[in-house]
Amino acid sequence: MSSTSVAERPASPRRTPIALYQPQPEVDLLRTRRLGRLLRWRWGRLAFQLPLLGLAALLVYDGLTGPQLASQNLATVITWVHYRGLVVLALLLVGNLFCMGCPFTLPRTLARRLSGRGRRWPKALRNKWLAIALLVLSLWAYEWLDLWASPVLTAWFIVAYFVAAFVLEALFAESPFCKYVCPLGTFNFVSSTVAPYQIVARDHDVCRTCAGKECVNGSAQALGCGTELFVPAMRSNLDCTLCLDCVRACPYDNVALARRPRLHEVYQDSYPRRWDVAFLFLVFAFAGVGNAFGMVPPVYALAAWLSSVLGTGNEALLLAIILGAIMVAMPVGLGLAAAWLSRRLVAGRGRGEPLRAVMARYAPAVLPLAFAVWFAHYTFHFLTGALTAVPVLQSFLLDHGIAWLGREPNWSLAALLPTDWITPLNIGVVVVGLMASLSALSRRGSRPAQMPWMVLFVLVALAAVVIFTLPMEMRGLQG
Amino acid sequence: MRLSPLPSPAATRRRSLLTLLILVLVLSSATACQRGSAQPEAADQAPDVAMTFAVSPDPPAVGWSTAVVTLADAHGQPIEAARVRLRGDMNHPGMQPVLAEAADAGGGQYAAQLGWTMAGDWFVIVTAELPDGRQAVRRFDLRVRTP
Ligand code: SF4
Ligand code: SF4
Ligand SMILES: [Cu+2]
Numbered sequence: 001m002s003s004t005s006v007a008e009r010p011a012s013p014r015r016t017p018i019a020l021y022q023p024q025p026e027v028d029l030l031r032t033r034r035l036g037r038l039l040r041w042r043w044g045r046l047a048f049q050l051p052l053l054g055l056a057a058l059l060v061y062d063g064l065t066g067p068q069l070a071s072q073n074l075a076t077v078i079t080w081v082h083y084r085g086l087v088v089l090a091l092l093l094v095g096n097l098f099c100m101g102c103p104f105t106l107p108r109t110l111a112r113r114l115s116g117r118g119r120r121w122p123k124a125l126r127n128k129w130l131a132i133a134l135l136v137l138s139l140w141a142y143e144w145l146d147l148w149a150s151p152v153l154t155a156w157f158i159v160a161y162f163v164a165a166f167v168l169e170a171l172f173a174e175s176p177f178c179k180y181v182c183p184l185g186t187f188n189f190v191s192s193t194v195a196p197y198q199i200v201a202r203d204h205d206v207c208r209t210c211a212g213k214e215c216v217n218g219s220a221q222a223l224g225c226g227t228e229l230f231v232p233a234m235r236s237n238l239d240c241t242l243c244l245d246c247v248r249a250c251p252y253d254n255v256a257l258a259r260r261p262r263l264h265e266v267y268q269d270s271y272p273r274r275w276d277v278a279f280l281f282l283v284f285a286f287a288g289v290g291n292a293f294g295m296v297p298p299v300y301a302l303a304a305w306l307s308s309v310l311g312t313g314n315e316a317l318l319l320a321i322i323l324g325a326i327m328v329a330m331p332v333g334l335g336l337a338a339a340w341l342s343r344r345l346v347a348g349r350g351r352g353e354p355l356r357a358v359m360a361r362y363a364p365a366v367l368p369l370a371f372a373v374w375f376a377h378y379t380f381h382f383l384t385g386a387l388t389a390v391p392v393l394q395s396f397l398l399d400h401g402i403a404w405l406g407r408e409p410n411w412s413l414a415a416l417l418p419t420d421w422i423t424p425l426n427i428g429v430v431v432v433g434l435m436a437s438l439s440a441l442s443r444r445g446s447r448p449a450q451m452p453w454m455v456l457f458v459l460v461a462l463a464a465v466v467i468f469t470l471p472m473e474m475r476g477l478q479g
Numbered sequence: 480m481r482l483s484p485l486p487s488p489a490a491t492r493r494r495s496l497l498t499l500l501i502l503v504l505v506l507s508s509a510t511a512c513q514r515g516s517a518q519p520e521a522a523d524q525a526p527d528v529a530m531t532f533a534v535s536p537d538p539p540a541v542g543w544s545t546a547v548v549t550l551a552d553a554h555g556q557p558i559e560a561a562r563v564r565l566r567g568d569m570n571h572p573g574m575q576p577v578l579a580e581a582a583d584a585g586g587g588q589y590a591a592q593l594g595w596t597m598a599g600d601w602f603v604i605v606t607a608e609l610p611d612g613r614q615a616v617r618r619f620d621l622r623v624r625t626p
Contacts, residue, residue, distance in 0.1 A: 068518055069602075070572040081573035149570045297598075297625070385573020414575030419596075471541075471625045473599040 021235045021268055022200040023260035029094075029197060030247060030257050039257070040247055048101030056103045056158055062396060063155025073151035077385070077392050079158070080148045085382020088191065088375045095195035096188045099178065099241035104165040121176040128276035131179075131186045132283050136327045138183040139287055143294050143323065144316050175226030178241050185241065187374075190284045192237035193364075194371050194436075196262050199231060199240055199247075199255060206254045207232035215246035215255060222249035231255050235270040238277075266367050266440045273360035281363050282331035285370030289463050290326035292377045296470040334456055335363060341452040342445070358445075362453045365440035369457055372433020373464045376426035380472070383422050387413035426468040434461040519604045525615040527553040532605060532619040534593070540626040541595050548581055548589045548605055550615070557587025562608040565591050570600045598625040 030036045038044050055078070063075030070076040090097040147153050161184075168177040178185045201207045215231040218224030225231075225246050227239045231254075234240070247255045261267075271277050293299050303318050312318070339359040343351060391409035398409065417425075437457050441450050529551045534544045546565060550558040563581040568574070575596060581589035595601065601623055607615040 069568055070570055071568045071574055071576060073572070076572040080571075146570075148572060381573050385575075388573050388575065411576050411578060414573070471598045473597075473625075 021270065022204075022232075023198060023258050023264055025200050025202050025256035025258035027259035028202070028256040029259075030244075030255070039244055042248060044248075045100065045243055046106075048097075049103050049106050052101045053103035053106055056162075060155045060158050063151040063158070066151060066396065066399070068151055070149045070151060071388065072392055072395065074389075074392055074396055075151040075154040075158075076148060077389055079154050081381050081385045082389060084378040085386065087188070088371075088378045089382075091188065091191045091195055091371070092375060093196070095197045095237060096192040096240065096242045099185060099188050100243060102241070104161045104182075105175075105178070105241075105243075110166075119172055121172050121174060121180060125176075125180055127274065128180075128186075128280045130181065131183070132276070132280050134181060135183045135186045136283065136287065136323065139291055139327065140319055140323050142291075144319050174228060179227040179239055186280070187284075189238050189240070190280060190367070191371050191374065192240065193265055193367050194262060195237055196259055197257050198237055198260050198265070199229075199234055199242070200258045201232040202254045202256045204232055206252050210252065210254075212251065214249040214251055218245075218249055219251070224249055235268065236265045238271065263368060263436060263440060266364060266436075267443055269361070269444075271360065271364050273357055275356055275359070278356075278359045278363040279332060279335065281366055281370065282335045283327060285366045285373065285460055286331040287327045288370055288373035288377065289460060289467065290323055292373065292464065292467045293326065294323075295472045296467050297473055298470070300473075335359060338362070338452040338456050342449040345448040345451060346446055358449075361444050362441065362450070365437050365444060365453065366457060366460070368436035368440065369430070369433040369461055372429050372436075373460070375433075376429040376464070376468060379429075380422055380426055380468070383416045383425075384419055385414055386416045423468060427465050430461050430464045430468065434458065520616055520618055522606075522614065523616040524613040525609060528558065528607075528609065528613075528615045529553075529555075530605060530607065530615055530617045532603065532617070534621065538622060538624055539593075539595055540624045541598055542626060544593050544595065546579070546581070546591050546593050546603070547584070548591075548607070550587050550589070550607055550609075558607075558609060559583065559585065559587060560610050561589070563589040563591075564606045565593065565603055566606075567593055567595070567601050567603045569597065570602065595623045598623050 028036075030040055038047060041047075059075040059078055062073055066073045066075070070080075087098045141147070145153055147157060161182075164181070165177045168181060169175065207213075212219065213230065214222065214224060216224045216228060223245045226243060227241060229239055229246075231246050231250070242257075244255075244257075247253075247257075299322065302322060303315075306318050306321060307313055310318075336355070336359070339355050339362065342362060343353060343355065343358050390405070390413045391411045394405045394409035397403070397405055398407070415422075434457060438454060441453055441457065444450065529549075531549045532546065534546050536544060548563050548565070550561055550563075552558055560583065563583075565577075565579045565581060567577040569576075577593050577595065579591040579593055581591035584590045589607075593603075599622070600620070602618055602620045605615075605617050605619065609615060
């Protein structure tokens with residue numbers, strides 16, 4: 001064993017120039033007394049995954065066998081009201097806790113232990129294009145199948161997740177599912193860019209002299225990072241599942257889950273300058289608006305109009321056109337236009353800059369606003385309906401002859417807050433998101449070049465505010 | 480610590496597929512034995528009874544509506560002295576249902592006030608306990624508009 005011990009080194013921030021972009025691990029969740037010990041424990045992740053696995057099994061069971069009424073089935077209530085609300089709350093308060101406890105990776109871990117060295121994920125797919133496509137596709141399928149209204153489809157959706165994670169893991173050497181495929185992971189990765197905690201190296205000098213780089217390579221005893229992140233070089237939460245495999249793999253106990261200023265990575269230039277990453281952020285923002293738009297009256301009017309113009313009642317097609325326009329055409333078209341204008345508006349040398357670089361500089365500033373839109377929508381459902389879990393659970397138990405929670409479900413339980421507070425709250429969230437995005441924008445490039453982006457962000461925020469003030473009708477497109 | 484030698488990839492893949500197969504079988508058998516309450520209409524014991532449901536205003540808007548349920552037997556004779564309960568749910572999860580017990584208005588008619596909390600798709604399950612001891616259960620779908 002090496003004699004390098006973190007504790008023996010005097011702390012000196014000046015020694016670590018490489019760490020300028022990584023927040024200092026002053027507050028480290030892994031060093032808190034009880035929680036820290038649990039997280040670093042070899043089976044620590046399992047302690048979070050097993051309860052969630054049990055929950056997933058319960059949801060699948062109720063979805064397949066219980067009442068086929070969305071509001072009375074645990075599968076639909078817990079998945080679409082609680083899961084989504086709690087995920088965005090966790091992202092805001094801590095980080096990507098869902099991926100940390102993700103039950104879908106459990107059978108996957110099994111497959112991985114069995115499969116040893118499989119193929120590598122194809123090179124052509126080692127980027128975010130597939131993840132973008134699958135994110136949009138899953139949001140389209142959600143609307144088309146009215147997943148939120150169907151317990152049995154929601155149950156099969158959960159099952160499909162387990163199967164997909166398992167199959168991909170059995171076939172490939174690394175963990176391509178989380179990084180390149182899973183739409184929930186994509187959502188969590190992008191959202192966790194605004195989270196207040198991040199994996200960092202405690203002492204970069206230790207990493208510099210570390211021979212094995214076990215955090216990414218793994219060792220005989222521990223798996224390395226499944227999404228192939230290298231701890232001392234991490235500038236962002238993007239692609240980090242918080243599995244903490246790196247923590248368990250590092251022979252020097254040199255990994256921290258550090259608190260950081262909330263917008264640390266968005267303020268810095270933390271992302272690879274790639275088209276796919278920039279478009280992922282923009283698509284994520286517009287998809288948040290599009291997903292909320294799917295629940296308000298104008299979408300029905302739009303669909304009816306489109307249907308008469310095209311002479312087709314095919315809902316899948318109508319939805320593909322509407323969502324494709326909002327979630328793909330708009331972010332791509334408006335993003336390119338903003339980047340092109342940005343470049344026109346700078347004087348001199350900047351004009352020769354590749355569009356990709358301009359795009360990569362400004363697009364990440366949209367992240368806080370994008371997250372705010374999703375957060376507002378998902379907390380809307382959570383705040384209006386969190387307590388419906390109580391009567392639904394009561395009636396589930398009563399169906400099985402268990403009266404622990406009383407003999408009569410209390411159907412009057414629903415909202416967590418008075419419902420007329422929720423819309424102002426949502427609008428407040430979007431406004432805060434817009435401010436944060438404008439502030440991130442003001443730290444990039446030159447003032448004139450920021451202008452087109454400022455206009456774009458204000459328009460996105462305005463669209464979100466208008467949608468949140470409309471009544472959420474919550475019905476299927478062609479109902 | 481040494482790990483035991485890894486099985487061959489082919490063996491692994493076989494095992495994976497086997498596990499998958501078992502999983503799918505278990506799940507589909509679960510689908511086959513749905514619980515009694517799966518569809519509310521399944522609790523209907525009186526298919527011969529004719530039940531109608533009307534709301535005014537029609538279409539209903541957010542706020543209060545009057546719902547009238549009529550019950551008639553196989554010969555078209557009104558059924559009186561039934562106990563009629565209504566439950567309205569949105570098709571989106573996480574919304575509070577509206578519950579009401581209808582008052583006997585005579586002549587096989589039963590009236591209740593329903594307070595719609597939100598615009599959108601609702602369905603109303605009407606459960607009537609008939610004088611002969613049977614239970615009639617029907618489902619009615621409707622769309623509530625923004626006022
Ligand atoms: S294993 Fe990774 S985190 Fe640990 S010292 Fe080596 S490079 Fe740093
Ligand atoms: S850096 Fe990699 S190994 Fe570490 S917590 Fe994140 S995903 Fe897991
Ligand atoms: Cu919604």
